[in-house]
Amino acid sequence: MITRMSEEESRALLRAGRLARLGCVADGGPYVVPVNYVFDGEFVFSHSLPGRKVDAMRAFPRVCLQVDELRDEARWQSVIVFGTFEELEGRAERERALGLLLSLFPRLTPVESLIAADAGAPAPVVYRVRVERVTGIREG
Amino acid sequence: MITRMSEEESRALLRAGRLARLGCVADGGPYVVPVNYVFDGEFVFSHSLPGRKVDAMRAFPRVCLQVDELRDEARWQSVIVFGTFEELEGRAERERALGLLLSLFPRLTPVESLIAADAGAPAPVVYRVRVERVTGIREG
Numbered sequence: 001m002i003t004r005m006s007e008e009e010s011r012a013l014l015r016a017g018r019l020a021r022l023g024c025v026a027d028g029g030p031y032v033v034p035v036n037y038v039f040d041g042e043f044v045f046s047h048s049l050p051g052r053k054v055d056a057m058r059a060f061p062r063v064c065l066q067v068d069e070l071r072d073e074a075r076w077q078s079v080i081v082f083g084t085f086e087e088l089e090g091r092a093e094r095e096r097a098l099g100l101l102l103s104l105f106p107r108l109t110p111v112e113s114l115i116a117a118d119a120g121a122p123a124p125v126v127y128r129v130r131v132e133r134v135t136g137i138r139e140g
Numbered sequence: 141m142i143t144r145m146s147e148e149e150s151r152a153l154l155r156a157g158r159l160a161r162l163g164c165v166a167d168g169g170p171y172v173v174p175v176n177y178v179f180d181g182e183f184v185f186s187h188s189l190p191g192r193k194v195d196a197m198r199a200f201p202r203v204c205l206q207v208d209e210l211r212d213e214a215r216w217q218s219v220i221v222f223g224t225f226e227e228l229e230g231r232a233e234r235e236r237a238l239g240l241l242l243s244l245f246p247r248l249t250p251v252e253s254l255i256a257a258d259a260g261a262p263a264p265v266v267y268r269v270r271v272e273r274v275t276g277i278r279e280g
Contacts, residue, residue: 029222030165033220062168062170063169074247107214
């Protein structure tokens, strides 16, 4: 029996999660990639090397994030977030976001870490998703 | 170190997988949901109750499937399939696809099983994705 989760339950799952599947529209079609993220209650923060995903979100900032917790086939929860991509370009906001991400993902490689500021590496894109709507369903 | 997977490796992961994140375009924006599937080497088969996802794919059949195998943060593989939604409407092709799905997911509830043919339940939509391109990356 699949039931709808309340917005509060959906947001709690989003806050507990670390891995989302990010959906965006690239070259006019859907594009889905796994991303690590942090949700601070208002925004979902993430970062990326430059590439197709970032190009897509800059061109078309409507995005979707799907996060789930799967215990087994009969017991799972899944939430979907609809929101808008916002690139962080100011030094202070980039550092705050990267600090949040580094605190949860200490394994970020130097090339991914703005704080490491390797002059030869491409600068990572730091972004947030402004969360506009969260829905969730569960079974079990 | 993230490296590209060959097409053969990517297809092998797709064949081994059971759970994909399906991306489609709904109401002009991206929409991502988890789906169970079977890949027979040519098509990805799945099924769904009628709803937003099916409406979206009928209106705009370009879809994307993302499948991964995550051992830990440093060892993972992820593939992306680009393809086209095709609804199965003939009795024989629906039964073949549902048979494949039932053989892997015996827990399909009666409402989801065309074979059970509960007259009161909405008929499930049975579909396949024509696989046009598969790419993959891995780390570790």
